[in-house]
Amino acid sequence: MNAPALSSAKLVSGSIPGHLFSQTLPAVIGVAAIMSIGIVDAYFISQLGSAPLAAISFIFPVAVASTSLGVGVMVGINSVVARALGEGDFERAARRANFGIVFAVLCGLVMGLALWLLIDPIFTAMNAPPALMPLIRAYMTPYACGFPLSLAIMGFNGVLRGQGEAKRTSTVSITYAAANWVLNPILIMGGFGFEGFGIAGSAYATVIGWGIGVLTALVLLRGTSLPLNLSLLRNCSLIDPAKAIIRVGLPAAFSNAINPLGLAILTSLVALESEAAVAGFGAAGRLQSFVIVPLLGLSGAIGAIVGQNWGAGRYDRAREAALYAAGFCVVWGLLIALGMMAAGESFAKVFTDDPAVIAEFALYLKIAAWGYAGFGLLIVGNGIMNAVDKAGFALVQSVARVFLVMLPVALVLQPSMGSAAIYTAELAANLFGAVSAVVLVRHIFVRHSPAWVPR
Structure with missing residues (x-):
């Protein structure tokens, strides 16, 4: 199965400036789309009053820290997949790609459970006022429960990035962001006879956006040389891909x-x-x-x-x-x-x-x-x-x-x-x-x- 690897490692030939441009431009669009979510969130939550806005100020660094850990997993998957493809070892690249996605979801489950169990200790340590704790819990409970979906996106994007599929990665980010743009005002403020969930609506929009992003990534990954195929993980050692991803991630x-x-x-x-x-x-x-x-x-x-x-x-x-x-x-x-x-x-x-x-x-x-x-x-x-x-x-x-x-x-x-x-x-x-x-x-x-x- 080594033959497909040469065509899969598409960045080992051709113009380097051309590759930099073709990989960076979609990444820029994707980063801008993700950044826009925070602006939309802040705007609609600010309409609820100062207390929800203050609650989000406490939540933001926790969300950034947890997302940073997820980005580390994505970087690890990207690194091991790209190097395996470059080496011409297509079988190892496929195993690492599929293991990486499973590993990312498992990390998401552990981190989500930890976030849910530690909501009160974390925010008490941050000196969040007792009056804000109900608002913080209302946001963090659905956020923590849906967090494995965020790590699933990281896993899929790590595999896509490792193959040099920058446009597909950007499409996942744009889809997730667009879902947030549409759902935030409805789920936070209400509309069409629906009252809205207040600050919790922002978390619901985020989780639904993650879900849509996962479905988009799954479809896009099927069109690459490394689609999701968990059968590749049977009867093979998982220690090597785990160590490789953790060493970088x-x-x-x-x-x-x-x-x-x-x-x-x-x-x-x-x-x-x-x-x-x-x-x-x-x-x-x-x-x-x-x-x-x-x-x-x-x-x-x-x-x-x-x-x-x-x-x-x-x-x-x-x-x-x-x-x-x-x-x-x-x-x-x-x-x-x-x-x-x-x-x-x-x-x-x-x-x-x-x-x-x-x-x-x-x-x-x-x-x-x-x-x-x-x-x-x-x-x-x-x-x-x-x-x-x-x-x-x-x-x-x-x-x-x-x-x-x-x-x-x-x-x-x-x-x-x-x-x-x-x-x-x-x-x-x-x-x-x-x-x-x-x-x-x-x-x-x-x-x-x-x-x-x-x-």
């Missing part, structure tokens, strides 16, 4: 969770300055989340390209992909930084008319925007390291970035610089991330001394 999960943790700590430090600083920091962060979407899309796309070529021994093509991706990060990051510098206050006025908030918004952009290129190099570097089974390097880098650079810089400079120290700390962390990513990725490539075979 576990460090990747923690790497993904560390960045939101660092942001939460920075926010708490900004809160020591002033309410205007918090508002400006938060508003600038929302704008930033949109301008870095192409970088996020690229970081998701690079794994399949590097992974397949690495598995095929085409280290020259893997390096070429890394260089093109790095170049894009630098160019895009600097262009965006220049734009932010030139129009910072104009952007701020879209969010607020408070002069103090506008000043903080503009100050943040003048300092932190110069780190966008570095952030791009960081996350693309992480994607490359995960793809070549060096997720431990990415984890160490992420830990060092937050705890050895970001927090010390903020704490040392804050007494003299105020809120500017926090923004400088973010810049320093992203520059460190860029340099460390370049050094680590170069080290990985140099160690393999690639043979420069002709294309």
Whole structure:
């Protein structure tokens, strides 16, 4: 069964820039679609009053942390499938793909059960007011029960990404997002004679959206060379695929969770300055989340390209992909930084008319925007390291970035610089991330001394 593998590993031949474009553009669209869900959620929940909005503020970091663990599973599946296809071992790729989907669902069941059992302890530890706990329970109960569907999507998308099926992966994200757009207003606010479920309606919309996403992914996967076929798991050792996925997925999960943790700590430090600083920091962060979407899309796309070529021994093509991706990060990051510098206050006025908030918004952009290129190099570097089974390097880098650079810089400079120290700390962390990513990725490539075979 090795013959189909050569045609399945479609990223080991052809133009590297072409592959980067064809894999990144759908990923960008998918990331934007998923991000839009949070905006729609926040808008309709805000219509319910301040208490539901406050409840969602407590729920958000828990949802981000749990999703980060799921993304780690997806990254692990992507990595092992891409490398097996590149190696020409179609049977192993098929076994790992099918095991990965089952493994993702099992992880979802365990995580969902844990979330459900620990609703009160988690949010009590977060100092959620007792008055908000009924609202939090109303959201988290259906969310936790439906969480295995979210991990199922991660499993399917990991298999699709590993094959280089970026358009299909994006279609899953868009379908899930579209379901949320339609269902959120109806299930939260009501309509057509239906009263709505309030904050719980947002969770119901999310779970139904996950279900629709799973069905979409299942159909799309059938059209690839690695469809769902659980019979492949009979009479074979499951230890090898489990170890391979966990070796990449576990460090990747923690790497993904560390960045939101660092942001939460920075926010708490900004809160020591002033309410205007918090508002400006938060508003600038929302704008930033949109301008870095192409970088996020690229970081998701690079794994399949590097992974397949690495598995095929085409280290020259893997390096070429890394260089093109790095170049894009630098160019895009600097262009965006220049734009932010030139129009910072104009952007701020879209969010607020408070002069103090506008000043903080503009100050943040003048300092932190110069780190966008570095952030791009960081996350693309992480994607490359995960793809070549060096997720431990990415984890160490992420830990060092937050705890050895970001927090010390903020704490040392804050007494003299105020809120500017926090923004400088973010810049320093992203520059460190860029340099460390370049050094680590170069080290990985140099160690393999690639043979420069002709294309």
